[in-house]
Amino acid sequence: MTNSALSSFEQHDQWVDVPDGRLFTRTWQPSNTQMPETPIVLLHDSLGCVALWRSFPAALCVATQRRVIAYDRVGFGLSAARNDILSLSFIDDEPSQGFAALRDALGVERFIAMGHSVGGCMAVQCAGAYADDCDGLVTISAQAFNEQRTRSGIVEAQAAFQAPEQLAKLTKYHGDKARWVLNAWTETWLNPAFENWSLVPALERVKCPSLIIHGANDEYGSRRQPESIARHLNGPAHCEILANIHHVPHRECEADVVNLVSQFVEQISR
Numbered sequence: 395m396t397n398s399a400l401s402s403f404e405q406h407d408q409w410v411d412v413p414d415g416r417l418f419t420r421t422w423q424p425s426n427t428q429m430p431e432t433p434i435v436l437l438h439d440s441l442g443c444v445a446l447w448r449s450f451p452a453a454l455c456v457a458t459q460r461r462v463i464a465y466d467r468v469g470f471g472l473s474a475a476r477n478d479i480l481s482l483s484f485i486d487d488e489p490s491q492g493f494a495a496l497r498d499a500l501g502v503e504r505f506i507a508m509g510h511s512v513g514g515c516m517a518v519q520c521a522g523a524y525a526d527d528c529d530g531l532v533t534i535s536a537q538a539f540n541e542q543r544t545r546s547g548i549v550e551a552q553a554a555f556q557a558p559e560q561l562a563k564l565t566k567y568h569g570d571k572a573r574w575v576l577n578a579w580t581e582t583w584l585n586p587a588f589e590n591w592s593l594v595p596a597l598e599r600v601k602c603p604s605l606i607i608h609g610a611n612d613e614y615g616s617r618r619q620p621e622s623i624a625r626h627l628n629g630p631a632h633c634e635i636l637a638n639i640h641h642v643p644h645r646e647c648e649a650d651v652v653n654l655v656s657q658f659v660e661q662i663s664r
Contacts, residue, residue: 402426403455410465410499415474417492419465419500420444422455431663432504432529433461434655435496437488437513437520439535440579443471443567450644450652457656463500467492469578475571480578482588486596488516489523506659508532510644511614515593518623522599530662531604531629532655535641537615538593538622545584547614547641552580597626604631605658607651609639632658 403422410417421433434454436447444464451462466473467488469480481487493516496502504527509517514536521531537544554560555576564572582588604627608620617635624631634654636643644651 403452405452408500410495412468412474412492412495414468414476417465417468417474417495418444418472419463419496420451421500422451422462424455424459424461431458431460432506433463433502434458434506434508434532434659435493435502435517435520436462436464437493437507437509437516438464438467438470439509439511439513440583441564441575442510442513445471445567448645450648453648453652454655457652458659460506460659463496463502465492465496469571470575471568476574480582482582482585482591484582485512485515485591485593486519489520493520503527504529506530506532506662508534508655509536510534511536511641515596518593518600519596521602521604522596525599525601528600528602530602530658531600531627532607532658533604533620533623534607534643534651535609535612535615536593536606536619536623538597538619538626540583540589540591541616541618543616544614545589548580548583550613552576552584593623594626597623598628600627601629603629603658603662605654606631606633607636607643607654608633609636609641609643609646611639612641614641 408419443466455462469476507517507520514533521528568575606620606623620633624633639646
């Protein structure tokens, strides 16, 4: 990112109180915007946090000239720790928990929901739960159901994380919460009781325009995932399958994803 781009936005952090502790939030704000447009709210993946979005939120802020807001769910990143077992309804619950608290604290009325992987599933839930307030939905590598490819990818990752250096990478971003973060991901998605989980009921509540982004080589989800998402949405949907891209398109081809999202935001703003 160039120096001129870096100087065209401001960044600030805020803590939000929730029943389970505190949420860490970060906002990227265009420097010269008089009347803020509807913000884009980012929801992170199963191992993610604000910091792991890396340069993407700033690039998105500059390209769209909108506020971009990200937050760490409780148990992740800089937010409060948790020691409980993650509920199998955790995706369904997010609109009324961390997302609702963020909206209240930051005064977010209308919004564009955007998420990566399980954060994309949560973005769908938020777009459906607040259908009258959501201007647009963007999912990146989201799952519509728990397919065998998803579980196989998680089993492989679970084995890889047995190496201390791999867990150390999580510790860098989650501190003492790293083991909980890893277990919450693997033990939930590999739980036999979660095998029949489906996003379809939430998808059917979404009325806004949607952009579905998926890597052709995604190791955690076949093309059936974005196809199912697009098929069950009630609003207009556009699906982009990115050639030679895996599970993290916004890191693997950041500029392309920023461009796709910027075009989508411009279209829904007309």
